[in-house]
Amino acid sequence: MISPNAKEVFIQGLTEDGRTFRPSDWAERLAGVMCSFRPGGAYPGSHLSYSPWCVPTIINGIKCVVVSRELREANVMAWDFVMNFARDNGLQVAEACLVPDASPAPVKPPQAGRV
Numbered sequence: 001m002i003s004p005n006a007k008e009v010f011i012q013g014l015t016e017d018g019r020t021f022r023p024s025d026w027a028e029r030l031a032g033v034m035c036s037f038r039p040g041g042a043y044p045g046s047h048l049s050y051s052p053w054c055v056p057t058i059i060n061g062i063k064c065v066v067v068s069r070e071l072r073e074a075n076v077m078a079w080d081f082v083m084n085f086a087r088d089n090g091l092q093v094a095e096a097c098l099v100p101d102a103s104p105a106p107v108k109p110p111q112a113g114r115v
Contacts, residue, residue, distance in 0.1 A: 006069060006095035006096070007068070007069055007096075008066050008067065008068055008069065008095075008096055009066075009067045009069075009083075009093055009094070009095055009096075010059070010064050010065070010066055010067075010093065010094045010095075010096055011027075011030075011064060011065045011067060011082070011085075011086045011091050011092075011093055012059075012062055012063075012064050012091060012092040012093070012094065013026060013027060013062055013063035013064060013091070014062060014091065014092045015089070015090045015091060015092070016090045016091075016092060017090075021063075021089060021091055024063075026063065027056035027057075027063040027064065027065045028056050030054070030056070030065050030082065030085060031050045031051070031054050031055060031056040031065055032050070033081075034050075034051050034053070034054035034071075034078060034081075034082065035048075035049065035050055035051050035054075036051070037051050037053060037054065037071060037074065037075055037078045038051040038052060038053060039052065039053075039070075039074075051071075052068070053067065053068040053070050053071035053074070054066075054067050054068070054071060054082065065082070067079075067082050067083075
């Protein structure tokens with residue numbers, strides 16, 4: 001069950017028994033089907049890029065599709081299609097949110113002679 005608080009859902013290219021899901025381009029195919037579901041709707045040429053709500057990626061060497069909760073808010077049937085794809089193929093689904101890489105804060109060297 002997906003929590004209503006999840007910002008993103010990761011559909012992983014691993015089956016529930018741990019096997020790699022095939023075909024190898026499944027993530028790109030799924031995201032390609034969802035390309036017209038985007039903020040502002042489809043527009044001429046939108047089929048040439050992925051929707052920001054359904055993006056294929058690789059995480060720790062595993063193909064995944066990151067599905068934004070915003071897809072559900074925009075089109076419940078599209079959300080159901082993606083979630084049913086995962087369920088029907090026995091894929092592992094994880095709730096998460098992407099966190100941007102933060103650059104570490106610079107460390108100041110200690111100042112000599114101050115008390």
